[in-house]
Amino acid sequence: MRFVSFPLRNVVRRPARSLLTGLGAAAAIGAFVVLVGLTRGFERSWLDQVEAYGVDLLASQGGSLDVLSSTVPEHLGEELRRVPGVTAVGADMGHLVILEPGKAAVLAGLDAHNPVWKRLKLAAGVLPGPAQPDGVALGSGVAEALGKKLGDTIRIVGKDFPVVGILQPAARVQGNSIFMLLPTAQKLLGREGRVTAFSVRRDPRLSPEERAEVLARLTRAFPNLTFHQGEDPAASNEMLWAFRAIVASTSLVAILVAIVVILNTLLMSVVERTREIGVLRALGWGPARVLAAIVLEGLALASVGSLLGALGGFAALGALTSAPVVRSFVAPVLDARAVGEVVAVAVVVGVLGSLYPAWRALRMDPVEALRYE
Structure with missing residues (x-):
């Protein structure tokens, strides 16, 4: 055989x-x-989103499973800005919302200082600002899924908002996000004085050793916050x-x-x-x-x-x-x-x-x- x-x-x-x-x-x-x-x-x-936003450090509530479940006092932003070696701090409010049956998006409320605003590229319209405090900018995926264009309104958590901007196609999460001013998002969600995270940027002129020292300084000064590094977010993200x-x-x-x-x-x-x-x-x-x-x-x-x-x-x-x-x-x-x-x-x-x-x-x-x- x-x-x-x-x-x-x-x-x-x-x-x-x-x-x-x-x-x-x-x-x-x-x-x-x-x-x-x-x-x-x-x-x-996740990595595409971090790259699209140009995150250096993301500070969120210590012990939270992910950034969206984090909640921290907004006033900590001013304290973070005073740390030597930190050049910019932006407050973020993130929340997952259901727009229609089977259609979800990330609601992103950003304060005026947030460096993420500079990373958003418009396909049409403008970004929310003092002239449009209640306006929203839609990611390309949200606009396409809902058939929205400039001048339309979109219902979020039971309230209508005017669409003032449509973003260019980008990372998947960004494309399926809705951007508005932080105070508008806080009021909508009933979370005045609270944010989910802070986008922290260190001085780009610092050496790697000096950048590490700034991170150590932040960790010591804010023991209740967790700092996720943009260079390796997957390694430091609990979720x-x-x-x-x-x-x-x-x-x-x-x-x-x-x-x-x-x-x-x-x-x-x-x-x-x-x-x-x-x-x-x-x-x-x-x-x-x-x-x-x-x-x-x-x-x-x-x-x-x-x-x-x-x-x-x-x-x-x-x-x-x-x-x-x-x-x-x-x-x-x-x-x-x-x-x-x-x-x-x-x-x-x-x-x-x-x-x-x-x-x-x-x-x-x-x-x-x-x-x-």
């Missing part, structure tokens, strides 16, 4: 069982694909770390399920073919060859499951991110690295799922195996 035909013949000999095994592995691999794609997309959206931890644990469970499914199938296969394995051992098949045959069968099952799971995962990811609320903030990232990870997971699942059944096969005494009925 040829070496390759032994494991592959068993895969097709029990088509129903092989199909169910493949589907079980596919479900686990599909979940892995969806989670990886969403995680990478979430991080990419991203929490999301990564959830995804990692869920992916691990999915992979373990796939391993158990393949292990169970191969174990039954070894028991059913006890006599056949005994014949092969008697004909001169050594332990290494038997081990390789069982592992190859596991890899074949894992490969089928991975192919089905990858296709299903990509389809599910596309369907999930077609939902308006998700599409507004996350674009899934599916690259060569993700494909490589799927292949690696398939190999791990196939090998680990076949080790115990292979060990059982190696323990068989050829003479006893030939007597097995």
Whole structure:
């Protein structure tokens, strides 16, 4: 009997069982694909937003899971401005709002000092200012989704606001944001005297060591604030770390399920073919060859499951991110690295799922195996 035909013949000999095994592995691999794609997309959206706003330091409430859930006194802005080495401080008010069923946006209230205003590029109209204190500027995504143009009104949290500006297409989160003056946002949300965060800019002429000293000075002076560095926001953002931890644990469970499914199938296969394995051992098949045959069968099952799971995962990811609320903030990232990870997971699942059944096969005494009925 040829070496390759032994494991592959068993895969097709029990088509129903092989199909169910493949589907079980596919479900686990599909979940892995969806989670990886969403995680990478979430991080990419965050990094694009930070780059678009030119954030140096973002100061938010210590212990808050993310910036939107932070709340700090507005008067701290003046104290931050007095710290040596700080050249600009802007107050931010961020809030997630539902505009229509299935359509959400980030409401961004910025004070007059906020450096973010200078980073916003208009496609039409003007930015909110003293002449339009109640006006709003819409990100391109919001304007397109709602069909809004200059001069229209938009209802936010039960109140109508005139659209005075439309922004050029930019980062995904910025494109799905609504910008207004900070006092207007505070009044609308009933949060006068409070902000969610401060955009802090250090003197660009400072050396890296001096910039680090300014950060240390800020951390000592404001122990109740957390300072996120724009150069590496993903490393200092609690929400991203929490999301990564959830995804990692869920992916691990999915992979373990796939391993158990393949292990169970191969174990039954070894028991059913006890006599056949005994014949092969008697004909001169050594332990290494038997081990390789069982592992190859596991890899074949894992490969089928991975192919089905990858296709299903990509389809599910596309369907999930077609939902308006998700599409507004996350674009899934599916690259060569993700494909490589799927292949690696398939190999791990196939090998680990076949080790115990292979060990059982190696323990068989050829003479006893030939007597097995």
